[in-house]
Amino acid sequence: MLEFRLLALSLLQQDPGRGLTRYRLMKMANALYSALLPPYSVGAFYHEMELMQRRGLITIHEGKVYVTDGGIRYLHQELRRPLPHSLAPLWLRVLAIVLLKNDDAREDGLKIIRLFLIKHADRQSFGDKMCSEKELWLKATDKFLAAFVHEFITNL
Numbered sequence: 186m187l188e189f190r191l192l193a194l195s196l197l198q199q200d201p202g203r204g205l206t207r208y209r210l211m212k213m214a215n216a217l218y219s220a221l222l223p224p225y226s227v228g229a230f231y232h233e234m235e236l237m238q239r240r241g242l243i244t245i246h247e248g249k250v251y252v253t254d255g256g257i258r259y260l261h262q263e264l265r266r267p268l269p270h271s272l273a274p275l276w277l278r279v280l281a282i283v284l285l286k287n288d289d290a291r292e293d294g295l296k297i298i299r300l301f302l303i304k305h306a307d308r309q310s311f312g313d314k315m316c317s318e319k320e321l322w323l324k325a326t327d328k329f330l331a332a333f334v335h336e337f338i339t340n341l
Contacts, residue, residue, distance in 0.1 A: 187263070188278060189218055189225055190233060194242060194260040195284035197252035204249035207234060217280050261287070264294045 193214045197205060205213070207230075215224040225233070234250065237243045242256035252260075264282055282294030 188281070189214065190237060190242075191260060191263055191278065191281040192217055192284075193233070193237070194252055194256050195281040197243065197250060198257050198260065198286050199284060201252050201257070204246070204251040206248055207231070207245070207250055210250050257287075260285075261290045261293075264290070265297060 193210060196210060196213050211225070211227070211230045214230075218225060234243065234245070237256070238245055240255075240259075241253055242259050244251050244253055260281070264278065264285070278294075279298055282291060282298065285291040285294060
C-alpha cells in the first residue's frame with residue numbers, strides 16, 4: 186500500500202546513513218499506521234520491503250534497511266501528488282510529510298495539505314458565506330498543522 190511505503194521511507198530518511206533493522210522499521214511504521222488502519226502483517230511488510238528493494242527505493246545490508254537516493258526522490262515526488270480523499274490515507278500522508286528530514290520538502294508537503302484543506306472547505310462550507318469566516322478557518326487550519334507538526338516531531 187502506498188501510504189505504508191511512504192511512511193516507511195519517511196522513517197528511514199530521518200537518518201539515512203544509520204539504517205534500521207527490518208523488525209524495528211516494521212514496529213515503528215506499524216505504531217503510526219495502526220493508529221488509523223489495521224497493522225501491516227509481517228508477511229505483507231516483508232513483501233513490501235522486497236518490492237521497495239526491487240524498485241531501488243531501499244537497500245538491505247547486514248540486516249539493516251537503508252533508504253536510497255532514489256527512495257528519497259520517490260518519497261518527495263509521491264508526497265507532491267494529489268491527496269487521497271479518505272481520512273485514514275490523508276492522515277498517513279500528513280505523518281509521512283511531518284517525518285521528512287528535508288525542510289523544503291516538508292514545507293512543500295504541508296502547503297499541499299493546506300491547499301487541499303482550503304479546497305475541501307470551499308466545497309463543503311464556504312460557498313456564499315463571508316470571507317472573514319474563511320479567513321478564520323484558514324488561520325485555524327494553519328495553527329492546527331503547526332501544532333501537529335511541532336507535537337509530532339517533539340515526540341519522535
